[in-house]
Amino acid sequence: MSFQIADTEYSATAEDVDSKLICASENIAALTEEMMTVRAATPNRVVLDPDKVEQGLAQLVLTVIELLRQLMERQAMHRVEHGTIDDAAIERLGLAFMRLDERMIELKETFGLRDEDLNIDLGPLGKLM
Amino acid sequence: MESLYVYAIADQPDLDLPNVKGIGDMPISGLRAGDLMAVVSSIDGSTVPLSRANLLCHERVIEALMIARTVLPARFGTTTDHAGRIQKTLTINDDCYRANLERVRGRVEIALRVGWEPEAEDPVARPRAADATNGRSYMQALLERTQGSRRRRTMAEELAASLTTGLAELSDAVVEKVMPTPQLLLKAAYLVRREHVPEIRRRIEALRVTYPALAILATGPWPAYSFVEEGNVT
Numbered sequence A: 001m002s003f004q005i006a007d008t009e010y011s012a013t014a015e016d017v018d019s020k021l022i023c024a025s026e027n028i029a030a031l032t033e034e035m036m037t038v039r040a041a042t043p044n045r046v047v048l049d050p051d052k053v054e055q056g057l058a059q060l061v062l063t064v065i066e067l068l069r070q071l072m073e074r075q076a077m078h079r080v081e082h083g084t085i086d087d088a089a090i091e092r093l094g095l096a097f098m099r100l101d102e103r104m105i106e107l108k109e110t111f112g113l114r115d116e117d118l119n120i121d122l123g124p125l126g127k128l129m
Numbered sequence B: 001m002e003s004l005y006v007y008a009i010a011d012q013p014d015l016d017l018p019n020v021k022g023i024g025d026m027p028i029s030g031l032r033a034g035d036l037m038a039v040v041s042s043i044d045g046s047t048v049p050l051s052r053a054n055l056l057c058h059e060r061v062i063e064a065l066m067i068a069r070t071v072l073p074a075r076f077g078t079t080t081d082h083a084g085r086i087q088k089t090l091t092i093n094d095d096c097y098r099a100n101l102e103r104v105r106g107r108v109e110i111a112l113r114v115g116w117e118p119e120a121e122d123p124v125a126r127p128r129a130a131d132a133t134n135g136r137s138y139m140q141a142l143l144e145r146t147q148g149s150r151r152r153r154t155m156a157e158e159l160a161a162s163l164t165t166g167l168a169e170l171s172d173a174v175v176e177k178v179m180p181t182p183q184l185l186l187k188a189a190y191l192v193r194r195e196h197v198p199e200i201r202r203r204i205e206a207l208r209v210t211y212p213a214l215a216i217l218a219t220g221p222w223p224a225y226s227f228v229e230e231g232n233v234t
Helices: A014-018 A029-038 A050-081 A087-110 B052-066 B083-092 B094-104 B135-168 B194-210
Strands: A021-024 B002-010 B029-033 B036-044 B071-073 B107-115 B173-181 B184-193 B215-222
Touching (some): A021 B194, A029 B215, A050 A087, A050 B135, B002 B083, B029 B083, B036 B083, B036 B094, B071 B094, B107 B135, B135 B173, B135 B184, B135 B194, B184 B194, B194 B215
Antiparallel strands (some): A021 B215, B002 B071, B029 B036, B107 B184, B107 B215
């Protein structure tokens, strides 16, 4: 086996990158945009910048609340679908979730957070939202 | 503070390294432990900015190594402050890394992303409390969203299975995630022998023709980024 590669200058160019493209549909714009938002290589992290510690803590707390809200909603949906909950309880639960939704919107606005800021990566379970 | 940037773990440490520069135009070097080596270069600080130039450089080094060796590519941004720590990691995980090298030897990764438009009648966004007139209507909107999500997932799984059967049968290992986001039908990676790359290209191109409504993006061949099991890091 020859090891001449050590004497060969190797440099990647834009053409090398293009050569990686096997197939791209014409309607690829939306897909690439979606991939940019996924940003799997840099998952969301809670920001604990000393200058923004209040916002960082709010992000952490609201993320936990969002997780709990989704768990509670799923449990409630399961009960509704299986008919193990009466109309009065459905109304009460619905009101509770409405109030929680309104309060979450207020708190996110107060701390300058967006939905994506609470969308943590749960590993094999995927994104929270 | 100076750190070491890690590109890959490779076999054949006695071979000359390729003539390729690392991030920041720094020379690459090999840190040997037994029959394995880590390929590294020095960087200023402990992190490397995520930029097109740095990503291309990371890939360029790994692909240059792949010309004569089997490599386990490191994730972009992997750094350490001490050469001894890398060598200790190589020693501790010797069996694991050797098994990994055998699994990816002579093989490359093909990446596939498929986008789709979710059914318009199925609500994707959360219902807004402001749109509900009472608790019951809000619960009804939540329920419709839940059931819509379930229908979409079932449809996505069936469609993804029909798309990938022909690719999976050419692959030695597959990593697939169906609907990681509502707009992304499939995110997948296939570990294929180099000689199967032309055929897998042909099959992916056929998918594009068969499913014109789907947004299909396939790239490769890449180093086997998705098929390396992490060892115990010291």
